[in-house]
Amino acid sequence: xxxxxxxxxxxKLEENHLIRDERxxxxxxxxxxxxxxxxxxxxxxxxxxxxxxNKEILERVKDxxxxxxxxxxxSRLTTGSHKVHKDLERKLAEFIGYENSLLYSSxxxxxxxxxxxxxDKDTLVFSDEKNHASIIDGIRLSKSKxxxxxxxxxxxxxxxxxxxxxxxxxxxSDGVFSMDGDILPLNEFCRLGEKYNALTYVDDAxxxxxxxxxxxxxxxIFNTYPDVMLVTFSKALGASGAALMTSNLMRRxxxxxxxxxxxxxxxxxxxxxxxxxxxxxxxxxxxxxxKLKDNVSYLKKxxxxxxxxxxxxxxxxxxxxxxxxxxQEIFKKLMDSxxxxxxxxxxxxxxxxxxxxxxxxxxxxKEDLDFLLEKLKEFVK
Numbered sequence: 001x002x003x004x005x006x007x008x009x010x011x012k013l014e015e016n017h018l019i020r021d022e023r024x025x026x027x028x029x030x031x032x033x034x035x036x037x038x039x040x041x042x043x044x045x046x047x048x049x050x051x052x053x054n055k056e057i058l059e060r061v062k063d064x065x066x067x068x069x070x071x072x073x074x075s076r077l078t079t080g081s082h083k084v085h086k087d088l089e090r091k092l093a094e095f096i097g098y099e100n101s102l103l104y105s106s107x108x109x110x111x112x113x114x115x116x117x118x119x120d121k122d123t124l125v126f127s128d129e130k131n132h133a134s135i136i137d138g139i140r141l142s143k144s145k146x147x148x149x150x151x152x153x154x155x156x157x158x159x160x161x162x163x164x165x166x167x168x169x170x171x172x173s174d175g176v177f178s179m180d181g182d183i184l185p186l187n188e189f190c191r192l193g194e195k196y197n198a199l200t201y202v203d204d205a206x207x208x209x210x211x212x213x214x215x216x217x218x219x220x221i222f223n224t225y226p227d228v229m230l231v232t233f234s235k236a237l238g239a240s241g242a243a244l245m246t247s248n249l250m251r252r253x254x255x256x257x258x259x260x261x262x263x264x265x266x267x268x269x270x271x272x273x274x275x276x277x278x279x280x281x282x283x284x285x286x287x288x289x290x291k292l293k294d295n296v297s298y299l300k301k302x303x304x305x306x307x308x309x310x311x312x313x314x315x316x317x318x319x320x321x322x323x324x325x326x327x328q329e330i331f332k333k334l335m336d337s338x339x340x341x342x343x344x345x346x347x348x349x350x351x352x353x354x355x356x357x358x359x360x361x362x363x364x365x366k367e368d369l370d371f372l373l374e375k376l377k378e379f380v381k
Contacts, residue, residue: 017324018345028053031364033340040340041368043358048210048315049288050363051278052238060277061270068269076103076255080266088276089243095283096208096216097225098245102254103272105264107205107232108134110242112141113260114201114228115172117253119144124167126157128184130177132203133348139172151180154188161196169196175204175218175229176211179349179357181312183207186222193226200226209236210315215282215289233271237278241267291362299360299369306377317358318344321380327354333379339372356380 013019027034029045029052051057074080089101104110115138119125123144127135130151139146149157161169171193173184184202193200204217208231212220215236219225228246233239244254254261267275282289296315303310309320321327324345331343342357349355356376360369 016346017328023340029361031361031368035340038338040335040338041371043339043341043360043364043372045359045361046206046235047238047361048236048292048359049215049238049282050361051236051281051288054238054278054281057238057274057277057281060280061273064273065270068273070268070270072266072268074266075262075264076266077262082266082269082272084269084272084276085266088272088279091276091279092231092243093245095279096219096229096231096245098229099247100251101243101245102251102258102261103267104242104244104261105267106240107203107230107234107242109260109264110230110232110244111135111203112138113254113258114230114244115139115144115170116142116260117258118142118199119170121145122168124164124169126160126169126171126198128152128173128177130180130182131172131174132178132205135172135174135203144170151177152182152184154185154192158192158196161192161198165196169198170201171198172201173203174206175202176206176314176316177312178206178316179318179344179355181314181316181318183211183221183314184218186218186226187224190224190226199228201228201230202226203230205230205232205242206235206314206316208232209282210289210292213289214286233275233278236282237275239274239278240271241275288362292360295360295362295364295369298366299358299373302369302373303376306373306381308376308380315359317360318355319358319376319380320353320355322354323352324354327356330356330379334375337375337379339375341372 023035025035029047032039033042072080092101111134119142121143125139125144125146127146127148129148147160149160175184190200208217209215211217230244232242311318327343344357345354
């Protein structure tokens with residue numbers, strides 16, 4: 001392979017309006033953020049609760065950091081297992097309602113870690129057609145067979161389950177779908193898992209910290225628990241890393257078999273402290289959760305009143321715009337107006353089904369939301 005091949009592939013991306021440019025943040029991810037040396041109104045961050053810049057959390061971490069050290073020093077199976085890791089795993093399990101949990105360096109690694117350890121060539125995985133790329137890659141790497149069912153269509157899922165009464169089965173789904181903003185009906189998903197003797201697995205990366213009165217995630221709004229669930233800390237908690245919520249038995253199995261866990265340096269003590277203090281904050285303070293929900297409700301109502309084609313039933317608001325060229329043109333106009341949000345194009349969504357993905361944060365003001373609406377009416381309608 002030579003550079004000509006790479007240049008040709010990049011040219012194809014350019015021609016199809018699929019090239020991505022790097023944007024450099026020079027500030028925390030605030031409602032008004034500095035990106036490439038210019039101030040923008042930010043509507044593309046997963047810092048949903050505005051905890052990434054929370055001064056109270058920063059002060060608490062600063063007070064404790066000197067006794068921890070900066071790096072973890074190795075994987076959890078060698079020298080990288082610190083008391084703060086165990087404390088956080090215990091705290092997470094108690095908060096959400098599981099027996100135990102296991103930390104991973106990222107949500108992507110957590111999904112791969114579970115799927116490649118629990119699934120193999122003799123396993124049949126049932127996967128929603130709109131599941132996250134990390135789930136798709138985990139299934140591929142596991143070498144398991146896969147049945148892809150229509151998005152949130154449980155009649156289709158059940159029809160497929162009936163065909164394989166004697167197979168080892170795993171049902172896999174996003175909790176909140178990151179592109180569409182749809183919330184998985186968890187009770188029905190788990191009911192089918194129990195009925196057909198299938199292990200249930202849910203990626204609640206975008207729900208944890210946001211959904212439910214206390215921010216416990218999708219399990220709180222349905223009072224139902226999949227066998228294993230992924231939560232991440234890089235979104236609502238404003239930190240980084242992830243954890244699998246498990247039974248004691250499953251945790252022990254993953255601890256000893258998950259290559260993504262075994263061969264990865266553990267989350268640093270500093271990051272672990274940030275996660276722990278962010279969790280303490282939402283456990284004792286509902287202000288940010290309620291403010292986010294108020295902002296989302298306000299903006300959705302305004303968009304619907306103005307006949308925007310929006311989807312989802314969560315805090316992720318997709319606005320359908322059609323082909324990639326139009327999406328890119330709208331994105332540029334919004335940038336020129338001082339608004340930064342995400343355009344989602346193929347392969348994250350099907351070709352010619354590009355969307356603008358709007359993600360309000362707790363610290364956005366009503367004036368921020370009104371300005372966004374004004375510009376969307378100008379450029380999208």
